[in-house]
Amino acid sequence: MTDISKEAIAPPRSFLSQDAIQLFYRLLAALLICAVLAVLSDSFLSLGNILNVLRQASLTFFIASGLTLVVLTAGLDLSVGANVALSACIAGTVIHKTGSPALGILTGLACGGIVGLLNGVMVTALRIPSFIATYGMLWVLNGLTYWYMAGETLHGFPAGFRQIGSGYLFGLPIPVYLLLVFLGIGTLFAQRTIWGQEIYAIGANPVAARLSGIPVARRLLLVYAVSGTMAGLASIIFLSRLNSAEADIGESLTLPAIAAVLIGGTSLFGGVGTVFGTFIGALILTLVLNGMNLLSVSANWQPLVTGIIVILAVWLDMKTRRRTQ
Amino acid sequence: MSTAALAVEPSSPVPLLELRGISKEFPGVKALDDVSFAVFPGEVHMLLGENGAGKSSLMKVLCGAYRADAGEFYFKGEPVAINSAADAQKLGIAVIFQEFSLVPHLDIAQNIFLGREPKGRIPGTIDRRKILADAARVLGTIGFDIDPSTIVDKLGVAQQQMVEIAKAISQNARILVMDEPTAALSDRETELLFALIARLKADGVSIVYISHRMAEVFALGDRITVLRDGRRIDGVRPADVTPDQLVRMMVGRNVDMTYPRNFADEPGEVLLEVKGLSASTGISDINIEVRRGEIVGLCGLVGSGRSEVARAIFGADPVTSGEIVFDGKTISGEPDLAARCGIALIPESRKSEGLALLRSVGDNLVVSALRKLFPSGLFDQRSAQRTADGLIRQLRIATPSARQTVGLLSGGNQQKVVIGKWLAAGSKLFIFDEPTRGIDIGAKAEIFALIDRLVAEGAAALMISSEQVEICHVCDRAYVMREGRVAGHLARNELTEENIVRLGMHHA
Numbered sequence: 001m002t003d004i005s006k007e008a009i010a011p012p013r014s015f016l017s018q019d020a021i022q023l024f025y026r027l028l029a030a031l032l033i034c035a036v037l038a039v040l041s042d043s044f045l046s047l048g049n050i051l052n053v054l055r056q057a058s059l060t061f062f063i064a065s066g067l068t069l070v071v072l073t074a075g076l077d078l079s080v081g082a083n084v085a086l087s088a089c090i091a092g093t094v095i096h097k098t099g100s101p102a103l104g105i106l107t108g109l110a111c112g113g114i115v116g117l118l119n120g121v122m123v124t125a126l127r128i129p130s131f132i133a134t135y136g137m138l139w140v141l142n143g144l145t146y147w148y149m150a151g152e153t154l155h156g157f158p159a160g161f162r163q164i165g166s167g168y169l170f171g172l173p174i175p176v177y178l179l180l181v182f183l184g185i186g187t188l189f190a191q192r193t194i195w196g197q198e199i200y201a202i203g204a205n206p207v208a209a210r211l212s213g214i215p216v217a218r219r220l221l222l223v224y225a226v227s228g229t230m231a232g233l234a235s236i237i238f239l240s241r242l243n244s245a246e247a248d249i250g251e252s253l254t255l256p257a258i259a260a261v262l263i264g265g266t267s268l269f270g271g272v273g274t275v276f277g278t279f280i281g282a283l284i285l286t287l288v289l290n291g292m293n294l295l296s297v298s299a300n301w302q303p304l305v306t307g308i309i310v311i312l313a314v315w316l317d318m319k320t321r322r323r324t325q
Numbered sequence: 326m327s328t329a330a331l332a333v334e335p336s337s338p339v340p341l342l343e344l345r346g347i348s349k350e351f352p353g354v355k356a357l358d359d360v361s362f363a364v365f366p367g368e369v370h371m372l373l374g375e376n377g378a379g380k381s382s383l384m385k386v387l388c389g390a391y392r393a394d395a396g397e398f399y400f401k402g403e404p405v406a407i408n409s410a411a412d413a414q415k416l417g418i419a420v421i422f423q424e425f426s427l428v429p430h431l432d433i434a435q436n437i438f439l440g441r442e443p444k445g446r447i448p449g450t451i452d453r454r455k456i457l458a459d460a461a462r463v464l465g466t467i468g469f470d471i472d473p474s475t476i477v478d479k480l481g482v483a484q485q486q487m488v489e490i491a492k493a494i495s496q497n498a499r500i501l502v503m504d505e506p507t508a509a510l511s512d513r514e515t516e517l518l519f520a521l522i523a524r525l526k527a528d529g530v531s532i533v534y535i536s537h538r539m540a541e542v543f544a545l546g547d548r549i550t551v552l553r554d555g556r557r558i559d560g561v562r563p564a565d566v567t568p569d570q571l572v573r574m575m576v577g578r579n580v581d582m583t584y585p586r587n588f589a590d591e592p593g594e595v596l597l598e599v600k601g602l603s604a605s606t607g608i609s610d611i612n613i614e615v616r617r618g619e620i621v622g623l624c625g626l627v628g629s630g631r632s633e634v635a636r637a638i639f640g641a642d643p644v645t646s647g648e649i650v651f652d653g654k655t656i657s658g659e660p661d662l663a664a665r666c667g668i669a670l671i672p673e674s675r676k677s678e679g680l681a682l683l684r685s686v687g688d689n690l691v692v693s694a695l696r697k698l699f700p701s702g703l704f705d706q707r708s709a710q711r712t713a714d715g716l717i718r719q720l721r722i723a724t725p726s727a728r729q730t731v732g733l734l735s736g737g738n739q740q741k742v743v744i745g746k747w748l749a750a751g752s753k754l755f756i757f758d759e760p761t762r763g764i765d766i767g768a769k770a771e772i773f774a775l776i777d778r779l780v781a782e783g784a785a786a787l788m789i790s791s792e793q794v795e796i797c798h799v800c801d802r803a804y805v806m807r808e809g810r811v812a813g814h815l816a817r818n819e820l821t822e823e824n825i826v827r828l829g830m831h832h833a
Binding site for chain 1: 678681
């Protein structure tokens with residue numbers, strides 16, 4: 001009964017959905033950064049550099065894409081980085097012990113997936129807020145990995161396995177192909193499956209979603225398991241690219257992944273965002289770091305710049321949403 | 326009726342507050358169009374109108390939330406300006422909204438004096454003893470006997486409302502604007518509120534009272550202003566009009582106050598059978614049966630366990646013992662199972678439990694039918710849109726398009742969206758929990774016509790309502806609940822308000 005006024009203020013939704021408009025702004029921002037870097041640095045537009053940017057963005061994207069689904073349900077997965085470390089160390093050990101990269105890859109993915117599933121169980125069955133459950137998991141995984149590795153470093157993997165992270169196919173790095181594949185799968189999953197629709201509905205109002213007949217607990221389990229599995233995938237790429245694994249490799253991965261999700265326009269309050277946005281988020285993040293490297297800006301400035309971009313992106317989002325809703 | 330306005334003679338010659346020629350326009354809609362309105366000291370002024378008639382806008386202009394585009398304000402005959410909430414507060418205008426603005430984790434005293442806390446001796450602290458004493462004094466003036474250090478979260482709706490009123494009184498409010506204050510109250514609580522209103526009146530406080538309940542309008546009102554489409558239709562005294570005349574003024578056409586219902590001669594087969602159901606939420610040994618083609622009422626006082634029965638049947642709360650047989654099959658599980666079997670719950674609180682407010686009308690309409698519409702699991706936006714458009718037409722949901730954010734629709738249209746999502750899912754049993762709360766008379770009739778059509782087509786409905794008139798008019802029969810149990814069953818010919826009240830009353 002208080003709604004006539006609001007109805008009057010808000011224009012009917014335009015043909016382009018809110019998500020599409022947000023994505024458009026993001027693409028524009030990414031292109032703008034590219035244009036500026038192209039002017040400032042001669043080497044930016046070289047093929048080698050562009051492929052390098054894409055390859056770097058791919059690692060962040062793999063972790064961030066799964067995380068996007070979690071954030072869409074108004075949750076958070078802080079354990080992704082630690083999950084990458086544990087999965088990489090276990091996968092590496094399996095490859096060393098059995099000599100079979102395939103078995104190693106499967107173990108890595110499974111390890112990531114199981115960790116994700118455990119997160120999901122904590123969030124659904126034990127009703128621990130995801131932020132806290134996955135924060136605890138971060139410590140547990142770090143503890144396990146340090147204990148397991150005992151200060152050792154795994155290195156030297158079969159050449160075939162190393163192709164995954166550093167090989168080329170038709171002139172493009174293999175991680176870039178994987179990036180495109182998982183960008184496609186993620187987008188299809190979120191936009192074109194009923195599970196994706198249900199995930200958006202859960203994020204928008206979990207109570208209403210449950211009372212609308214959506215199996216909320218099962219969908220949350222799925223989402224956390226996917227996030228974990230994507231961390232497992234990232235661990236394989238990581239292992240193959242660096243040709244080594246140590247216990248501390250995950251520490252610098254979680255925060256950039258969250259940054260990519262936020263820059264990509266996914267709301268921490270749930271229900272709003274896209275996997276494609278996260279891809280652009282990862283791209284913007286990588287472009288800026290790449291640009292700073294090319295322009296010989298000290299690496300010490302990078303966290304500061306990342307922080308400012310995250311805050312700016314979220315602020316602009318909130319501003320445009322307030323205007324249209 | 327046009328002479329009725331002249332017949333109104335205020336108790337005091339000078340209004341406490343007078344609005345003249347208020348207009349307020351939003352892009353595309355004239356929310357208020359040349360509305361004049363006067364409040365005299367110590368009167369209860371009822372504000373009537375359908376949803377969208379301009380009551381809320383007028384209320385927001387009064388409390389300074391909106392700035393009027395045109396018009397003048399006079400306080401005790403002197404021209405004043407109300408351009409902000411602070412201006413309104415200075416004039417002693419306070420609004421008790423339906424959704425309270427209390428801070429749940431603070432106690433009563435802190436809420437009453439929020440932002441005006443008495444300073445303690447150490448800078449930055451609060452004088453705890455003084456705030457409690459002051460709060461106790463304010464609560465005393467409105468006759469609310471409660472420990473001011475009680476945390477607000479622990480209070481019921483009625484008590485929270487009392488705290489809101491206490492807060493307004495502590496700010497020296499002379500004009501209290503109440504937006505459907507009894508919407509969430511039980512009969513007993515309503516009586517207490519009415520007693521308080523009488524007390525405030527005696528102290529010279531004026532009350533602007535927005536209501537959808539005809540009985541209240543006549544029981545409480547000193548004067549009535551009817552709004553329609555943003556215009557003031559008339560100002561009358563309760564003694565000079567009948568309810569039917571008021572309804573006609575509100576809707577501008579004749580509306581049958583009795584709801585259309587085609588009672589079936591023979592009820593169909595048993596669709597739902599609840600046997601000895603108990604749940605941890607306080608209901609025990611519930612036995613209920615609903616047949617196809619029936620609308621079965623579930624009545625009783627607020628807090629008697631009606632909603633809990635609905636939630637237990639739907640699987641929303643864990644069942645501790647008993648059996649639910651639906652369509653011949655025993656079901657036990659989460660809401661997704663109940664929904665898949667064909668049970669629909671239209672919850673009491675549309676906004677927090679029924680809808681994803683930020684999502685579109687279309688998204689909300691298909692959310693329960695995803696599995697049915699897309700058995701392959703692949704979602705197709707265009708096909709979903711077609712389904713949504715069909716429902717929007719069928720239910721006559723007033724929305725610019727399926728893309729509109731559902732939170733921007735009026736209460737009645739939001740309710741239609743909640744019902745629509747279960748129509749899309751092809752549900753067979755519809756459990757309505759207070760389906761007409763906060764919905765205007767026109768929309769109410771539409772909702773009841775819809776329920777009637779559903780059961781005529783072989784579905785069944787279980788309807789919870791605090792409006793006993795509605796139960797009596799619409800239901801084939803009813804169960805009456807008391808203290809978590811079914812206290813009795815009323816067949817069609819026994820279904821009267823007296824019987825419902827008699828069965829539902831607590832026996833001391």
